[in-house]
Amino acid sequence: MYRQENKNEIFMATLLYKVRVWIGGLIPLALLATLPLVTSCSDDDDNGSASIVVNKVFLEDAQAKDSVTDREVTFARLGQLIRIEGSGFTGLKKIYINGYDTYFNNALMTDNDVWVTLNTKTPVDKADASVRNTITLVKDNGSYTYKFVIRASAPTVSGVDNTLPSAGETVIVRGANLQETTHLMLPGGVEVTDGITSDPDGEWYSFTMPAGVTQSGSITSEGANGTAVTPAYFNNRNCMVLDFENSADLGSWSATYKYDDLVDDPLGSGRGKVVELVPQSVLDGGGIKAGANSSLWASTGNDYANDDWNRMTQFIPGSTPVDSVALQFDVYVPDPWMATGQLEISLQNNLSNYGYGSGGTKYNKDYMTQAYVWVPWMDTETGAANSFTTGGRWTTVTVPLSKFGRYTDKDNEYTFKNVIDDRNSGSYRNFIFLLVNSDIEYDESISYPAANFTSRIYLDNFRVVPCTSVTVSDY
Template identity: 40%
Template sequence: MKIQKNIWLLLGVLIATMGFYACDDDDDPADSSPITVSAIYLQDAESEVPDREVPFARLGQVIRIEGSGFTGLRKIYVNGYDTYFNPVYVTNNNILLRLSRNTPTIDAEDNVRNTIRLVKTGTEYVYEFEIRAAAPQISKLSHTLPQPGEPLIIYGSGLVEIEKVVFPGNVEVTEGIVSDEDGEFVTVVVPAGLTESGSVYVEGANGGAYSPAYFNFREGIILDFDGNGQQGYWGDAESMIVPEDLKSEVIGTGNISQGTYVPHRPDRIESFGANQNRLTEVWTAGNDVDDWRGQLTPHIPASTPVNQVAFQFDIYVPDAWANTGFLKILLINSYNGGEWSGYTYNYVPWIVEKEVVPFETDGWVTVTIPFSEFYAFSEPEEGESFTFEDVLLARENATYKNFGFYFENSDFTLADVTGNDSDETEFISSETSVDVYTDNWRVVPLEQLVYTDFPAEEETTEE
């Protein structure tokens, strides 16, 4: 893995090597001096060739225009679009320019498509240069442990006319792919024979993209209620979910249940009362059984930043869930319920962008929560950073090393969810009999390869 560099650091180095010119004279002859362009270079700090001459560039990329006569530049139009540029990054022989994602490509007028127009007070110059749409991006997968024959929805942007989906192990699918017209998702049927884990790759009209490397990551399963990992339970409290509470009937549409799973409201509990916490709890075995370091660090180095490692699980909610109740995810067994702090994370799927949006699923879907969202790791002190090692140490130093879930049904405010004290909206709990099922608890990497138009070079890792 190569450490990602900040693109603007590269720009600073490039600028430092250039000579700068400035003039306050409105009649400066430079305003009418001829403009020429000799070449265009892609500026990519992640690349093995950070200043590469290219025949085309994509929206969102930074280019360096090399030539002469740039002093006095007033306007730059890319495909006819008035593109912002910073005069600080302009010399007589070089221009550094980020191609706006608002630039039209195939929708540009014929007479300006694939052109860069440089305008000064007394002259202008048009350079023919291919401008392509931004490469697609994958933001998430609907299910990262689907079964063969089930649908997989790949979400992101720029997913237009996807022609090929490649699964880990180089298993390629070219038939039955359905792309959204707006490029926000693509659907494909999961093929048989998948044995490896890693990224899902898509390729279409705008180029290619990789998902995070968490597809089929069975190496990270800490509990699936079917033999991988061990459930822990003790005492006779009504809240404790025991093996007799688990279910194995096939449920879900499209993506169906996989063997045994946990109902967070077992059949023996008719409903949950309002303003109560730790209503049910389900745990891994913990002490002397769980071994995260031994199991996970061969695949996810302890030095990995916490925003690049996640807890993942599959969930099924057959009926609308809204206004009350949430799942508390606990890194260790050291909490009584009601906390919005420490080694916990409260999963409230029915709040989306500060609004109540009822949550339900037709089938099973995957939830991904980076460890950087667990409250203890969410706000590092200045100069501090957390790694997966901190997660491991938190568990190893705990008195009770069980990992688990509570179902909670207490009152809370929007500020509890967002961390913004000004979000004062209150959510008052009420009695609920919502059904929430989870399965396949796992820890996964979020490493994500960056697509390159120049495959001969080594691909890098996005952070």
């Protein structure tokens, strides 16, 4: 924090020095530092009647990585400080940015330069078309409008809904400032320009998965606020754990469901065989009683090469931090799921207790904990319950490995190789998941007693993916 503040102080001192030089060195630096308190200047200067001309706009970038703190730009974002370069600024009365009356300190102004911060209240996509992407400077003898692109904060991606879609399925990319997305580049250079729908508030955009996408990686989007890039997990099957297409991948013993318990994809999307978390035969028999668990769905385990995740390090380096690696799976929930039932996942078959808040989901210095519990009908931030459904489509759930058991410990810097070694050190390294139907006690005031579970939950394509967020530099 100290170093950041120090950099800003140096930047402001440099800016004040530049203004002093531009003005002609006539104002002592100590006095110049107090000039932001001055709110007006004489209109009787020699150039007060000169017409305004704008030549260029510069960004005053205190955080510039290349130390170029004053650079010519073709756009700027809300909250940024810009320098407008031209002539005839003496006597300037108003600056309108996208039609918004924007404060400027005319003590920090010369006839050739004026500094102004783009107010965060400035309209961008909601600005009237006649003034959008304009800077208008006004003084008594006239005004001058300069075309200049104004953007909101940089677009960001928080997640992708349906990362392993079949052709024709809908993909939704969620985030912020994604307004007016008009162009997408999918892995392998596949472009999408038609059929893109954007949320007016910039919280998502969607498109239809085209045929012919064979490579994996990121989705790059272009919109009103610039470029956004998703993590490199789109169309990524490189580190598949279970896709249920090969009976040899499934473990089979008395505690498990078997390959014959799989069902065909109920939506016919091309996913082939999928899991019905609680098989229909069990639902027909009354479902899972309160306080009980389903049988396990499990991978083959110790003697099966697929269960040694060292095979994945050719795609995800073992040194990758656990918060940059995730488990993904696809889910289809056709009917509202509410107030009972939990999906528990463990990276190895060693659970001795089950459910939300159980020991297997927490750090324990004496026990190898590698479990996570997904409760989509409960807000884990507030404890509030809301019914959950995916409607008539498959969606993707992404869970960073830092949410599994021991890796929730913030005092250690775990890597993907730690996860692999921990799995391989266990007596039974089967990847498992099951329906747990125990009570949930969120806190002293919020609890959810279990009831008979009879919901249809379909799952497919459990895979490990990279999930590192991508920051796009503007300059």
